[in-house]
Amino acid sequence: MIELKNISKTFHDRKTKVDALKNINIEINEGEIFGIIGFSGAGKSTLLRIINLLEEPTSGEVSINGRNLLTLKERELRNVRKKIGIIFQQFHLLSSYNVFDNVAEILRMNGVSKQEINKKVKDLLLLVGLEDKANQYPANLSGGQKQRVGIARALAMDPDILLCDEATSALDPKTTDSILKLLLDINKKLGLTIVLITHEMDVIKKVCDRVAVMEKGEIVEQGTVLDIFSNPVQETTNHFVGNVYENMITEEMLSALRGDDPSYILRLAFRGDSALDPVLSEVASSYSVTSNIVHGSITYLKGTPLGILFVHLSGDADKLKQAISYLEEKVYRVEVIREISGKPKEVLV
Numbered sequence: 001m002i003e004l005k006n007i008s009k010t011f012h013d014r015k016t017k018v019d020a021l022k023n024i025n026i027e028i029n030e031g032e033i034f035g036i037i038g039f040s041g042a043g044k045s046t047l048l049r050i051i052n053l054l055e056e057p058t059s060g061e062v063s064i065n066g067r068n069l070l071t072l073k074e075r076e077l078r079n080v081r082k083k084i085g086i087i088f089q090q091f092h093l094l095s096s097y098n099v100f101d102n103v104a105e106i107l108r109m110n111g112v113s114k115q116e117i118n119k120k121v122k123d124l125l126l127l128v129g130l131e132d133k134a135n136q137y138p139a140n141l142s143g144g145q146k147q148r149v150g151i152a153r154a155l156a157m158d159p160d161i162l163l164c165d166e167a168t169s170a171l172d173p174k175t176t177d178s179i180l181k182l183l184l185d186i187n188k189k190l191g192l193t194i195v196l197i198t199h200e201m202d203v204i205k206k207v208c209d210r211v212a213v214m215e216k217g218e219i220v221e222q223g224t225v226l227d228i229f230s231n232p233v234q235e236t237t238n239h240f241v242g243n244v245y246e247n248m249i250t251e252e253m254l255s256a257l258r259g260d261d262p263s264y265i266l267r268l269a270f271r272g273d274s275a276l277d278p279v280l281s282e283v284a285s286s287y288s289v290t291s292n293i294v295h296g297s298i299t300y301l302k303g304t305p306l307g308i309l310f311v312h313l314s315g316d317a318d319k320l321k322q323a324i325s326y327l328e329e330k331v332y333r334v335e336v337i338r339e340i341s342g343k344p345k346e347v348l349v
């Protein structure tokens with residue numbers, strides 16, 4: 001387990017002081033894929049670099065499997081670092097080395113025998129799908145292939161942890177998908193813990209189990225990807241999740257929806273198989289309320305469907321309350337995002 005406790009980092013330039021990280025607390029479980037998302041300058045890279053102490057925190061504790069890295073001697077720290085692989089946005093390959101040597105170099109530096117290196121590199125290139133590229137040079141590889149070399153190199157020392165620093169940001173969407181698939185594959189095959197930083201929620205959605213949302217050096221929200229997507233709370237999270245209903249529900253829409261009875265606009269999040277359940281027709285027939293879908297979408301989080309529906313529900317006030325309670329039982333998350341009062345009754349004199 002990786003534990004970051006009360007991590008703060010302040011950079012001092014000549015005259016300026018930047019609080020890049022403020023009291024960060026994260027626990028990352030063995031074997032999980034943990035994502036850190038945030039806008040540029042949020043502090044993601046600094047936080048990632050603190051996990052292997054490439055950057056020392058100004059205060060706080062970094063522990064891996066219960067060992068506080070800040071208390072280790074240089075040699076012990078080097079050994080810990082060997083078990084932490086890292087891949088980068090710009091790949092950082094050695095241009096004068098071919099693919100084989102780019103992967104082999106770290107093994108040579110660690111005194112691994114030639115015979116072992118040959119076997120290891122061959123296995124790694126097979127794992128990342130580059131078995132036929134061993135003699136090619138980086139200049140002759142596509143971005144996706146370069147990142148595969150980066151991954152093979154990062155896995156050379158059989159790490160327990162893989163840090164991914166915007167590993168797919170320089171790649172087109174199709175290549176990004178193939179690299180994310182590879183990360184999922186090695187996470188499963190090797191039981192590797194993966195920590196990735198990104199500014200793309202799509203990356204989080206496709207591979208992560210849990211996510212932390214960062215803003216201005218702080219974690220503003222963290223949880224399972226399913227929870228964060230089904231119930232984003234903070235504005236930044238809503239932005240990343242694309243939960244922009246505030247803009248979707250216009251004044252024109254509200255006045256068109258205003259009827260004689262009071263009504264609500266609800267945001268419903270359905271998880272897993274229940275994403276396809278006909279809950280709305282049940283609620284309409286059982287509680288004599290009218291329901292209309294205002295907007296809806298289904299997204300897949302690591303293969304699990306999550307449905308988001310915006311529904312307008314109108315009817316008798318008591319029946320509406322009962323209908324909402326029913327939905328709260330049946331649906332993963334129900335949020336009343338607008339209450340619309342009924343039209344004032346005309347009084348005859």
Ligand SMILES: Nc1ncnc2c1ncn2[C@@H]1O[C@H](COP(=O)(O)OP(=O)(O)OP(=O)(O)O)[C@@H](O)[C@H]1O
Pocket residue numbers: 011012013018019020038039040041042043044045046047199
């Ligand atoms: N070595 C440094 N010296 C001074 N300030 C730094 C240093 N490294 C980072 N910072 C500052 O710390 C803050 C966080 O930077 P960081 O690179 O961690 O953010 P980020 O979320 O990774 O951004 P990006 O997505 O653009 O890479 C920024 O204000 C940055 O300017």
